[in-house]
Amino acid sequence: MSRPVLYLIDGSSYLYRAFHALPPLTNRHGEPTGALFGVVNMLRATLKARPAYAAFVQDASGPTFRDELYADYKATRAPMPDDLRAQIEPMLAIVEALGFPILRVSGVEADDVIGTLARQAAAADIEVIISTGDKDFAQLVNSHITLVNTMTNTRLDEAGVFEKFGVRPDQIVDYLALMGDSVDNIPGVPKCGPKTAVKWLSEFGTLNGVIENAAKVGGKIGESLREALPKLPLSYQLATIKTDVPLAQKATDLVLRDADNTQLRELYARYEFNAALKDLNTAENSVDAMPSAPANIGGDVATANVSVPEPASLLDPELSRKGSYDLVLTQAQFDTWLQKLDAAELISFDTETTGVDPMLAEIVGVSFAVETGSAAYVPLTHDYPGAPLQLDRDAVLAALKPLLENPDKAKLGQHLKYDMNLLSRYGITVRGVRYDSMLESYVWNSTASRHDMDSLAKKYLGYNTIHFEDVAGKGAKQILFSQVDLDRAGEYAAEDADITLRLHQTLWPKIQAETGLASVLTEIEMPLVPVLARIEQSGVLIDADKLRKQSSELASRMLEQQQQAYTLAGRHFSLDSPKQLQAILYDELKLPTTLKTPTGQPSTNEEALEGLAHLHELPRLILDYRSLAKLRSTYTIKLPEQINPHTGRVHTSYHQAVAATGRLSSSDPNLQNIPIRTEEGRRIRQAFIAPPGWRIVAADYSQIELRIMAHLSQDTGLLAAFHGNQDVHRATAAEVFGVPPELVDGDQRRAAKAINFGLMYGMSAFGLARQLGIDRGEAARYIKRYFERYPGVQEFMESVRAQAHRDGFVETVFGRRLYLNEINSRNQGLRAGAERAAINAPMQGTAADIIKRAMIEVDSWLGDRSAHARMIMQVHDELVFEVRAEHVDDIVAGVRSRMAAAAELHVPLVVDIGSGDNWDEAH
Template identity: 75%
Template sequence: MPTLILIDGSSYLFRAFHALPPLTNAAGEPTGALFGVVNMLRNSLKAKPDYIAFVCDASGPTFRDELYPEYKANRPPMPEELRAQIEPMMEIVKALGFPILRVSGVEADDVIGTLATQAAAAGIDVVVSTGDKDMAQLVGPHVTLSNSMTNTTMNAAGVFEKFGVHPNQIIDFLSLMGDSVDNIPGVEKCGPKTAAKWLAEYGTLDAVMDNAAKIGGKIGENLRAALPQLPLSRQLATIRLDVPLDEAPTDLALRERDVDALRRLYARYEFNAALKELDNKPLPDDVRGANVPAQFRKQTTSDADGTLAMQGVYDCVVDQAAFDAWLEKLRAAPIVAIDTETTSLDPMRAEIVGLSFAVEAGKAAYVPLAHDYPGAPQQLDRDAVLAALKPLLEDPDRPKLGQHAKYDINVFSRYGITMRGVRYDSMLESYVWNSTATRHDMDSLARRYLGYTTIPYDAVAGKGAKQIPFSQVALEQASAYAAEDADVTLRLHETLWPKLATEPGLMRVYETIEAPLIPVLARMEQRGVLIDTNALRVQSNELAKRMHELQQRAYDIAGRTFSLDSPKQLQAILFEELKLPIVVKTPTGQPSTNEEALDAIADQHELPKLILDYRGYAKLRSTYTDKLAEIVNPRTGRVHTSYGQAIAATGRLSSNDPNLQNIPIRTEEGRRIRQAFVAPPGYRILAADYSQIELRIMAHLSGDAGLLSAFVGGLDVHRATAAEVFGLPPEQVDSNQRRAAKAINFGLMYGMGAFGLARQLGIARNEANDYIARYFARYPGVRTFMDNIREQAHRDGYVETVFGRRLYLDDIRARNQNLRAGAERAAINAPMQGTAADIIKRAMIAVDGWLGARDDARMLMQVHDELVFEVREDVLDEIATGVRERMSGAAELAVPLVVDIGTGRNWDEAH
């Protein structure tokens, strides 16, 4: 039978906009949604339909707006970055030869419904390409839905499986639930399960309404209250099937494409792979080996960089002869891509299940070592394989490549292998090239830089409760998945390394900061830090007691019991019963009870402050006092954090499991948590902290004479600033004036304006404006620097640190003023924060190299601008002197880098 594809154009654009990163071309024009739509359109043409149409909403009101003026009233305005991509999308759709349908007075859904009905009646199979659940009402013997984002289709059985109702019940199903996005009224608190249950019992909406009196409970009350509006909801949810159209389904043949227009558009928006395809450059055949399951044979192209990606030939190595052959390849290769498959994401607990290697693009091997499912083939001995690989893995002169290689280094360390020679890491190459372009996991990088969709983990191991360990994945599928990891890692390196080579500054950042830091962080993670679990248990019990006391006090205030953890119950008490002002609302228009909302009304009533205190204690318990004891490694007796090297856009390290960056230091409870980070007998904790490093970097970058003079002279810079701003001798500056100067010094670096300063200091906005004006009058170099850096950001699209690290600012040319202002604030702060990150990384590399293999001093943690060590008592002075020298010498700035050092039995005492 002939086929008609009806593309829900509006749905395509919105879904692509929200699913893809905010890409831009060289001119700064947004292209992310456009990129997604073009890919989906090109894929739809591969089905070679007989008829096809691109259907989108026309401007102006529709009949639904006349039925219900509040229809879609809750929808936020379209983002400017999305609006800017509509016209280019229509140009490309037209140039591709798609018939475009837009009909005034109705929605695209109604046009699609009408055409689908007409085509099905004429014996034409219809595929509706959409992600809109409302379209499920159209499904029938000749009509199916296709979701191009998930590559899934849905027939009548699929509708029932997904929604629990048949296609002919979807309208009633939607009417009962309502739709907050389209502002269709339904039955309050009626979700999909309830709606499906009612329709299963009664069959239709009319029958549900007729039997409303039989339905008990609160939901029954809600149903009866909604009876008057349910007929309207049904009208709004019903897709029209009778729209008068000028085109019949058989008029919708694909037109001849406009190659010249496509070439111009693809070039403008930098869709390079589409350009290659347009110029009839052949795509490679699928050359994946026969041992790979058919469901994983895929082939895609990339519009991001024009790189063609094809799947390779992968070996599953289960006998000694094959392993020996691969071992010779590894020894002879100029670079070896390595990846481990393990039992855990925690490298300090993970056991190796298998290893994969690649030495040239398109050829890789998987060596299974511990697959233990029933009937699993005989595999090589893990210890013997690791012993054979150990000389190669530990040879610093044999270049190795990984994707997040630190994980593999830590895994190998558990088997007595100290992996050396990791010169390349595709994750870090991407991160240094452009930290904001994408996430830096393999799947994201493959999509962006190779146009390649990797095999997802859940495709081989399953999802959720049904997910199996990798050791139980069949070798055929495990090989396809694991060998692909090594292959894609090598392909990414071959794509990204030449890019870095074109930018000497970025290459220096990679080669002198990021790559040398990998083994430093790995050693820190392997050492871990000793935790006093008994002290944490005592504190946890005390926090629980305080939380209970706060609960009782809250009950007394409210005059009844309620859940302090329930936003709904808090809304009722704070805003309905106590009549406190609603300052912040949720996206759905409800009164917010988040921290910002409660903080804004904390001065008007005791209860909001009490709830904030309760939440603070609860967070400390769940995040630290309870959890730290749980994650102590039973093998080492220590806690091992994981440092994220490619997370923060500015270059800062992140910390997870546990997150060491967020332990409060200004509160007694936070300091007590730090007291649980202890030194073993005979050792002390040494903490070395840069003093006001970002302000010093501001002085260096701005060259302001006043700031330089204050730091070079060793003055209290906040007191000196206060003296300048308030026109006083430094000795006459009081604590409030110093506090105001400190707020200005730090606030300006983060783009704080008069409003933020006034709020922080509790002063009038005009007074805050006056403070800022005086500051810039006294420190004109700072104003000049800020103006220049904003100008540079607008010109280049990025800013740089002292060492050449770049931060790209995707929104610096945004039409939306708020987005643009945020990017300008980031432009001012990023050079300071990024340079501070580079400095402490350089310091870590220098200190680690100096300490070497000595066991009387070990670097344990990096937190913000601080390094924490475990030092034997008899060498404390020597280590303190050496650490200070190397931290102070990590950068040559126009002002000295000052390092404060303290020691103690625990981390808190060391401050």
């Protein structure tokens, strides 16, 4: 017979954790709801477990016995933020309405109340689950007491405590006392971290053992230990959870009451917890009927205008069940699936191949799904010894071609551009590309670090996918997919199609509920997919001989720089070795340390060398050497190696789901990082050439981010400058320096340009001073005069900061969002960085949206002119084309008008266009 369960909820811990983990949500009345939202969902998950006993334990106001022990206890804690304090009473009201007993005991902390109840219940053979994120509770864990963190869906039993901390539960107080706690201001041993504490306790067993053997500990940490000895007993007392608090209730008194659904309905409506309200309205007025949490917590998130990662404990278990998959080896099976595909409203499909480059890889098989949990894999070219007979590849592709090319048959995939490029080489032009789960995840929250299928399945479905390495192996032992056993390959490949469909069914409703995000997906990102596919398939022509010659010249220059460096240093050393360079600069040349590495060593990175360049010739020489080395390894050597043997051209890969602002990036080769202002960079661009009879045409938006700033800020001075077609940097210099525009000199224009662009990136007076080589006071005066002349810009920046703090995100003109996870961080550096991003993101993101819209429009217009022109590259704010020489004028006019019309701003969009035999000439 199973034992009854007592569920003890550390309300104080979860309130703080939810406050800092979730974006700062508000309801329509401006009341903060972020922490409340997190706690409510955790409580609803707890109710699903149906514990016999439960309590919500909250810190009471006033001092505790620990304050009497140590006057400075928690003295360093910042006061509770007002937005958090405002959520305490609503939280307790909801807790009460859900039926949880609430415990608050004066003179002790919530930890002590929980510790006392946990020990009492365990002694009575009641299973105890403490719901918390506080490591201090690990000291209570035993065979009857377990910790659960519902925010990370992790549990800690006795073995788990040792695995996580490296010590047993009975050693946790010793461990905490040694390390101290900066949050609670528990002294501990200065500079004693987890590894040191574990080492000492492994060697000496207990805190008393460490104290007794303090004389044996060497080094500076030993000195710190011996200095801390007088306070260690106090640290131990402060870290120990009391388990003998006199309480009015016993564990068996803590029985859940029936929920007050009328009160809950009112509270959920007020705080706009729509998914919770919907569940409540469809339940049968009993706790038993209440789900653990919304199957899709995006319901509440959407209302509150934020994106929150779904804790696994809040996910719909139906989404994580295994599917039933077919391995299609006969014509009859294939015909059955063709009928399913023909009848389906949406087809999720995927290809399996021999490699990651779609312009070189060979197709191995295809998989499909049309309903959740059901999918099929059609193997085509598995060729390992003993592989079963498979359907003919050409016949299968011929049968699928009408479906895949039908623009009215909606298609779905995960990173479908890859499959489109691959299939193009087999004569199939995929049309009807309606959704892409990777892009749905990206549009929903571009700040998320990963949008690959395995990560998304874990995050949104609670599903552990079969990884490629699971079936093909790793590293040198990895085999081609064509060598994978069909049974295993079939399960892996079919699962890809099935999980993609499940992700779409989870993500698309979230996005649909947000009009701005839905338009970003359906009007920008999805229409761009076939455009990028065509650009990648076209590729660009490279003059390999020119690059090889440049590579040789760069090598000669680098050799000269090495010799110069040896002379400056007074000895030979490796310019590529940070350690040797560190010794030269800081130990031998005695240059000051301006930056340090994470391990505390003097840095030799680019920023550090720039800071030293005015003090000695060597740092500048090293920077020049590194610049040439990077160009040589990345471009002059590598580009010729990347020429496709079948097409004779280089085919880059564009990435839509990488940059949080919406900017495209590229790889193999990375076209975004070729310098444009240096002679070496221009020579590399000269190697991007037009075929005989064609010309390269380059079209670049002029000062687009400054124009967007004028549009967003509505500053009259900036608007007038752009409408008057003025040199904006010269106009800014005239305003800042108080001189007529015609008298602005080069240094003044350069300073104004630095201000114009620097302020968009949140540059401080310190940063501007460093860039211009002036003192900070003078830089501050420049900025002050700038804002006096352009007050609309300052008002815009202040309003964006305020909106970011309120909503947790900023938006582009077209509704793309950038979430700012650290905007309300207590860490000033992180918060300042988020504020800088908040100012820049609307401009950079809007610029990204504009050029994407332009690409879609220009590509559509070029559809009937494909014999005369093709788009071959996108780099920053520039589009590059190959155009037949006799059609250059017509194409230039058409491209210019469509790029200029890609957005309706309060200032004109100006497009600079040139043409030439190579990219450099055209720019």
